[in-house]
Amino acid sequence: MAANGSGVTAGAQVDLTAVRARDLTRRYGAGATEVHALRGVSLDVERGQLVAVMGPSGSGKSTLMHTLAGLDKPSSGSVTIAGIEITELDDASMTRLRRDHIGFVFQFFNLLPMLTAEENVLLPLTIAGEAPDREWLDQLLTKTGLHDRRRHRPSELSGGQQQRVAIARALVSKPTILFADEPTGNLDSRTGGEILELLRDSTREYGQTIVMVTHEARAASIADRILFLADGLIVRELTDAHPAQVLDVMSTLQS
């Protein structure tokens, strides 16, 4: 886990919050062209929760996720992951934090074409120079239905299978938090549904904390909590919502 004494302070042991954000603002540009993507967002993601972030385009949902994941720096405010304040981390510390605490699933699967499915899954561990837990790997590959496809290269896999590889890759290091950016955006609805099920299961079975950005009501409805963003602020929150409820909220936001 995080290397103590290297400038990164470990969080409190009993902290049940995986990610905490306080008063996040993010401005792009300056003067007349200044854009306020986030205007003061605070939130806590508890461990084991699946949180969906929704909002019309331009609402700031992607910026929020990027800021929470340390890919983008907020203009003000703070973000802690596993109790570690990340907004002031330098690149090397941030890299370590990503290895230990963060997993990513992208809309475009972003697999390495020259590696097999299994090698792609193991990539975060390979990069971190850590030995894989074979049992956990087997469990993951079984869970994602890739067991008999582990030697295949991405080009030999369907889109859904590729996204499963990406999810397995994100889970392999048992991160504190998994960020999923429109994970179904590039898939047909049936395959997308399977992927959502997989994410849901990983929260249920392994207690995996997930923050998912999506614009699909059906995707959001699998979440424990849904945060609705508009104009850089959290404007609504639903728990255990049905797709219909989600659509209702969305339609009020968009009008």
Added chain:
Amino acid sequence: MTRVALRGLLGRKLRAGLTAFAIVLGVAMVSGTFVLTDTIKAAFSTVFTAVYQNTDAVISGRSAISRSSNGNAQSPPSLPASLLGRVRALPEVASASGSISDTAQLVGRDGKVISSGGAPGLAFSYAPSGRRFSPLTLASGRFPREADQIDIDASTARKYGFRVGQRIGVVARGPVRRFQIVGTVEIGGVSSLGGATMTIFTLPEAQRLFDKVGRYDQISVAARHGYTSNRLVQAIRPLLGPSAQVRSGRAQARQATKDTSGFLNIFQDFLLAFGGIALFVGSFVIANTLSITVAQRTRELAILRTLGASRRQVLGSVLLEALLIGALASVIGLALGLLLAKGLNSLLASFGIDLPQTATVFKTRTVIVALAVGIVITLIAALRPALRATRVAPISLVREGSLLPPSRWSRYGTQAALGTILGAIALMLIGLFVSTLSTGLRLLGVGAGALALFIGVAMLAPQLVPPLARLLGWPATRVGGAPGQLAQGNSARNPARTASTASALMIGLALVTLVSVLAAGLRSGFESSVNSAFIANYAITAANNFSPISLASEQRAARIPGVTAVVGVRAGAGRAFGSNVNVTGVPPNASRAIRVDWAHGGPQIPAQLGSNGAFVSQAYARAQHLHVGSPLSLETPSGSHLQLKLIGITNPPKGASPYGDISISEATFDRAYQNPQNLFTFVNMSGGVTAANSARLTAALAGFPDAKVQDKTQFINNQLQGLTSLLNLLYVLLSLSVVVSLFGIVNTLVLTVFERTREIGMLRAIGMSRRQVRRMIRHESVITALLGATFGIPLGVLLAALIGATINFGTFTVPVGTLVVFVFLAVITGLIAAIWPARRAGKLNVLAALSYE
């Protein structure tokens, strides 16, 4: 469509700039060579014109032997003093004056002969009566009046800190003598003639010193008013025998310029060849870079095609881009060439080739050739990527990735590559072994064959890259961790691209290897030859190892107590059976110092030569169909014909022979050649090589600063010095093409990083550190470089074996140590090439990279 191409180019400034750079260096080399040689030629022409400006006619000795390959002892015969009287008596002549020009060396304060890398020490006479003809102008002091006074050239005086009034040692024919410097001079308006020193004696002293009492080397004539120099030349001609000639002053200047131009033209071709190699390598880089950029623009090209652009328009837009890049590169290269000319000059100066220069000459021809070469080569290199760009189908718009459609001929790729390689080797074999063809054709065959061989291997390379990359990348996976493993995978991801990048480096490495293998063969051949032939204790040679030296040191050595044998080997040029030959004069006891195998005769032959005996090498005997007893007519530089009889045939060692083509007795040589000189003097002493003997010999020859005493090992090393210098020069010139290929690697890496932006973003997001990203790029670069070495070094050895088989250079030796060094250099090239692309990759903003499309 033109506008699209231009906009596209502007939008990809960095890529365009990188592409251009591949050709800049080659163009710079071409234009730099022209500027340098034009400038030197102009300088020589100015000097010679100035030298002869007050002279209407010049009478000089005519050597029966035109330039020979080894330039030894072939100064033309001198003229009798009586000729001057007869010339002066002509009604057309206003005045005439005789002068001496020979060689003498100045001795520096360290007691050693002053010599900048092989440039001669020139000696001239000065007589007040000939003042109007003298090319010399005083920089300080006055001209010499007494026998012990001299002038020296201003450049040497400045460089070695000599001033008027000081004394300086001079070596002419005998031991060193001290003269007083009474003036410093310039010649033809320049202070130095390519690093040559100048010593000016009074005319009588010069005649005495060079054994030319009552003789002149040159008679300068001024016409009486009203007579043209042509009239004068016509009037003089009847007075001359066969060993003298007369030219107008202008013709003489032209001739002198032509003589030096001959050398300069060879020199120019030599440098241009390296420019050509750099351009050839550059064309590989350009073709590869354009292939990659076209591939990355697949989507853009597909959009254009969807919008109705024709294939011809696509072709045109890519070629237009290449044209602009080529033009830009050529202009930059041209400008860089001016700088390079200066750089080359100092490079040559550092190798001891110090050439005179005046104002930089920038001819129109230089501009035209440099621009044409740069643009045409870029266009040719662009042709293939441009044609492939036309094959981008509109449907590519909806496909991911940047892969060009395979070429129509790609399925015949391997056969075509093998065919090209076989054709190339056949072409080279024809060039190397079909002796009935002209030399020009044979050289063309070898050159074109080598070129085709490189192209053929480059065509085959994509097939070899995946397995080789796995092999060569293996160490990276061991030492580099995950970045190393990824680099190994990446290098095999686009085999054609990696192969093409590596091929550029392959060419440079193959040529460097070729040179080093040939040099190693020459070296070991020479060493083993000397080891078997050199059975003396010591050798005396000129301080510069190759100039013939006067017999005085030999005579001095013979008087040293303890010396048991002195064998002086005279060397000169001659003419036999219609071609120039090297002639050696050997003493009767030659076999006590030199051992060779005899095909006919034996070690007693040198003692049996008498006044008309000769021996030749077996190769020469075969070539001229000679047998023991065959008659042999040898023409000497003074025009006399020696009627000789062959009494022995040697079978000299392969690497180097102590004897020339034809060897005669020392006595006959000394009679037939004016001013006979020794190339080597071998000395045996009782007790052999000992510290005491070495010291005694060196001490006894202290008065001869131009004579260097050495034992066998020192002799070998000294004789190989020239080879080492040449080798170093070749390495430096070939490194240019390695630099070009280095830019090729940089290009490919930058473009690859650019193409894999999102992938690198993903890697960073899942925990790869900047260092790891940089390491990944570095490993990929090193793997590519190692691929270049893997193709290039064996290819170089193959070329060396082919070429070595035709030139008789003794043993074929593979300098394993040197080749290992080349592999390391390849690795270093890869590391250097990766610096900038790796930094760029490391600095990629993760978020921006991830959202990059």
